[in-house]
Amino acid sequence: MDLSGDAELLAIFREELTSRAEHLVEGARALSKGGVDPKYASELFRDAHTVKGSSRMMGFDALGEAGEVLELVWRSIVDGAQAGAIADLAACLEEAASLLVPTLDTDPIEGTPELQAAIAAVKKPDTVTEPKPTKSLDPPADDPSTPADLGGLLSAVERGLIGTATRVDTNKLYRMINRAAEARLDADALSDAVRALRLTAGNPREIASLAARWESAVEAVDDAVRDLQDRALELVAERFGVITSTFPQFVHYLARRTGKEVHLELTGADVEVDRQILEHLREPLRHLVVNAVDHGIESPAERAEAGKPTTGRIVVRAAASDGQLRISVEDDGRGIDWIAVRNAAIAHEIDPGEAGSDLSGLLFRSGFSTVVEASDLSGDGVGLSLVAELADHVNGGITIESHRGKGTSLLLTLPLSWSFQDLVLLRSEGRVWGIPAAAVVATVPTAGADVRPSKDRMELIYQGKRIPISSFAAAIGAGLPEETKQVVVLATRAGRAAVTVPDVLGRRQVAVKGLGPVLAGAPFLTGAAVLGGGEVVAIVDPNRLADQIRALPIPDGQRPRVLVVDDSRGVRQLVAAVLGSQGYDVVVARNAEEGLEQLEAKVFDALVVDFAMPGPDGVELVKAVRRRLPALPVVMVSGVATAADQSRAWEAGVDAYLDKSDLRQGLLVSTLASLLALRNGSSVEVRP
Incomplete structure (x- = not known):
């Protein structure tokens, strides 16, 4: 597919190629000075990977070959397979990267003699080492270079729609300004009530009257602040349909590529979501659609033999409630082969028992796939791991259900806002902790819980299934046991898990803050929030917490x-x-x-x-x-x-x-x- 004749797409491609090439040049210079850590090298690998894919989709074969060679080198650096003349390699990498953009205006097939010579120098045996196979390298969450993304062009179009520049409805803006003025008046009234209270000589009747005025003023300010918050969020919100507008054409393209018949249904296009959440959702959601077409939907012949309509059905739904965005991707295809999942786990040297009775957690591991040979559309074990990374990043949750021969449904729950998130608050070890509400399935009293020991851990029988359980204090590594009265059931990417806690305080919307450099290394914490009374809430990563629960042996006393x-x-x-x-x-x-x-x-x-x-x-x-x-x-x-x-x-x-x-x-x-x-x-x- 040669898209180089489309002026608009060519301009987008040139802009992206320039940015990636500049980054690759900077990386080569850093390499020559010994300043490339694995994380930085992974970013450069992703840049080269994108150059390769998008160049080939645009019809620039010479640039595609150059991108492939650069990708090979940076991957070997990530794997630690490079040794020897690093300075020479860095010089060759810089030369090759600097020639990418100039080659754009030359022969798309052959490129320039200078680029050919630079790539040949990079490929010399004494400068590049073939990387060893790896399961740890994660292709990028923002990598748009696969054919399933039309070489990054769909991504570029969508980034243009939900970029950092924000178009503001002036009517909304003026309503927000007026509401702010009203809030200022409410705050003045509260200040007047406070001053009057200080001047009161202790007359009980006057104090009661002032207290009523004070309470009324506080409620008014609270209402005003909440209203301003909602209006501010509206200004940075965007329709969910922005990232699904290209899906019909995209699915049509995938169906032609795979020889299948697919009908796509989209609902919830008008749901408004924080544009930062939307930007992070774009790529994982596309991978889910690719998986549904490539792995889920059968060929027309297979469907006819199974007694199904020859046209497969994929439904992408979005809905908002209680501050949560719920996105489901459903197909009526072949369903997940759980036996193949278990066998693939063994082939990847992963113990299927680590996931307990729920094998779905294995699907979210980076590099894990049941496909023997990956296609250029999918099968490289990236798609679902991107979804898991997104859920981790924004404190969301994932559940997946699949029935052989009937289809698969994946539900992704995310906060509607990047800044404000709903937490379930609990008390343990004398302080308040928060678990993202999207990950909390239920809370039940310990008195009614069915807890049993298995061979190596305690398990809760919940809805007919065994799930690992421990006290919250033990899971976070606290020392002393404590009396617990509530069980919190969690939905995590590796399946359900549960913790017992002394008390569940309820649900609260909070403004999430980063941990800062001092606490950033805490493995099970993702952020913090401050409650109205000044108490700090530590926000717990439910996936890391569940990993700890699964690893805990049964305490001797239990x-x-x-x-x-x-x-x-x-x-x-x-x-x-x-x-x-x-x-x-x-x-x-x-x-x-x-x-x-x-x-x-x-x-x-x-x-x-x-x-x-x-x-x-x-x-x-x-x-x-x-x-x-x-x-x-x-x-x-x-x-x-x-x-x-x-x-x-x-x-x-x-x-x-x-x-x-x-x-x-x-x-x-x-x-x-x-x-x-x-x-x-x-x-x-x-x-x-």
Whole structure:
């Protein structure tokens, strides 16, 4: 596709090429002085990557080849694969980058002899090293050079629509000025009330009257400030449709490229969003549409064979409520192959177990893809990672649902404003913390929560699924445990997780501030805010918090400790293995005497005891235990007991009686779980 004849697009391309080339020249000079860190090198790699893609789409093959060579070099520098004559390499890079723009007005296929010579010098074996494969290099969030973006041209057009220059409706501006004047009058009234209060001699009636005036003035000022805030946000807002206006043509182009039939539906074009949020949303949203066309929608033949209409359907929706922007991208395609996701994780040397039972978190990892060979449209593991980065950057949230053969739906929740965001406030460790409201699924009392130990961590059963849970204090690395009354369920890119906290204070809209250089390194904090009373709220990154929750082992004090008493070594080992695999701390004893010694030395949460043992049998042990520990849950197991023997056991005080032939993992564990739940007032249930 040669677009070099379009004067408007050529002007846009020239401007972008000039900017990228200048950056590449500066980078080469910095390299010669040893001043290029990995982050800076990644930016230069992205510049070269963009030059390559946009040049080829415009029909400038010589510039495209130059961009590819520069991309190769900067990628190798990012990977740390470059060694040797760095000074010579830097000089060659500077020369090549400086010749990019002059070549624009020459032969688009061959370029100039000077550029050819410069690129040849860069490609010399003693100046460039082939980079090793990497999974850590993230192609740029602002990289518009893929064919799916028409070589950066769609991006350039949209940046022109939502650039830094802001067109202001003068009527809105004058209304805002008038409201500011009214707010000034309200503030003057408040000042008058304060002065009058100081002059009051203590007359209760006068004080009450002034207090009423004061309260009224405060409410008026508060209303005025909120109104001004809303009006100010309107001035920097832009319609969501600005970034989706090119989507119909874009999807038509993608459909032709992939040989598919696709119908696109767009809703919510008039939703107004902070233009900074919109600018960051542009590229990730386009990648979602590319993925839906390239990976989601089947070919007409496949759809016909599956009994579907030959034309696939993609819906992009935007809606605003409660200060949140909710964007969904849905398709009725083939859905995600979760088996392929698990296999790809293993191929990438990622343990699928890290994501728990929810594999969707793997999809958001940079470089992760189930596609064996990436196309020039997608499959390089970039698209969803860009979405995750956006959600992280603005304290948003992501959820993804997919059903094989029916399609996929991704919901992205973002704040409507860059400056003001909604937080769920909670109290822990004696201070107030904030979690972005977009990431909070629900809050429930701990008294009604179903919490169970797994093999290596605690889990909450929520809506039929197991999700990792820990105390908020433990997740942030605080020292002392604290009493918790609420569970906060979070939606993160790696799946759901939960924390327990002493108190949830409610939801509040705040002005978010950066942490500054002193606290910027805190791994789980993204910003801060000041409440009306001057209290500082630390804003927690829900994704980092969830990572901490998943990594935390079960605290020793939270593992239910069970004493198993049985004269059979095989039975002891079997029961210990079964209970240990479910998160129990198991201690074994060979007979009643050893069992009593263990009960004297340690505190146990339950006792599992055999009926028939040499010496004092299980019934005698239970009688002795009941004299000292009347509330200890006791489960008796037997393979030979008669009805009379069972009666003796019940009279001695056992809480449950199981036959050894029915000693299955599910039955024993669920029985213990029920007994422990009753003992703990049904606040915690421990079962598979």
